[in-house]
Amino acid sequence: MISVRDRQNIGRALQVAATSPYIKFRHGAVAALNKRPLATATNRLRNDPATMQDPPDAWRHCSIHAEVAVLRRAPQANTIYVARVDSSGDPCMAKPCPACVSTMEAHGVARVVYTSEDGIAELRLPLTQDAVNNSPRHR
Numbered sequence: 001m002i003s004v005r006d007r008q009n010i011g012r013a014l015q016v017a018a019t020s021p022y023i024k025f026r027h028g029a030v031a032a033l034n035k036r037p038l039a040t041a042t043n044r045l046r047n048d049p050a051t052m053q054d055p056p057d058a059w060r061h062c063s064i065h066a067e068v069a070v071l072r073r074a075p076q077a078n079t080i081y082v083a084r085v086d087s088s089g090d091p092c093m094a095k096p097c098p099a100c101v102s103t104m105e106a107h108g109v110a111r112v113v114y115t116s117e118d119g120i121a122e123l124r125l126p127l128t129q130d131a132v133n134n135s136p137r138h139r
């Protein structure tokens with residue numbers, strides 16, 4: 001069930017996504033506690049100086065996904081909103097990858113709301129193994 005506050009938070013995530021420095025895949029995330037926004041982040045390139053300050057495994061990733069970046073800023077969040085925009089700035093599929101799902105589950109995130117080509121979708125965490133296997137791997 002997508003509420004008015006969910007739509008507001010996705011709207012914010014879309015604004016943040018448009019500022020992503022990683023032009024090819026522009027993602028933005030909002031971390032919320034009971035739908036109240038706590039922090040925002042974009043995905044970032046690994047060689048970004050700001051990324052390299054993040055402990056301790058930042059170097060492993062070719063990019064830091066927005067969901068992980070925002071959890072570093074607000075580890076107490078229980079809902080993550082993630083949006084992706086294409087080169088025209090239009091919303092597109094932002095379903096979390098398995099690595100981000102694992103990280104969010106480890107932080108106790110219960111719900112992810114994300115953009116897709118035809119609207120707003122949600123995932124409840126923890127996922128079943130089938131849902132993990134069907135998640136996209138690229139970003």
Ligand SMILES: [Zn+2]
Pocket residue numbers: 065067096097098099100101139
């Ligand atoms: Zn990811």
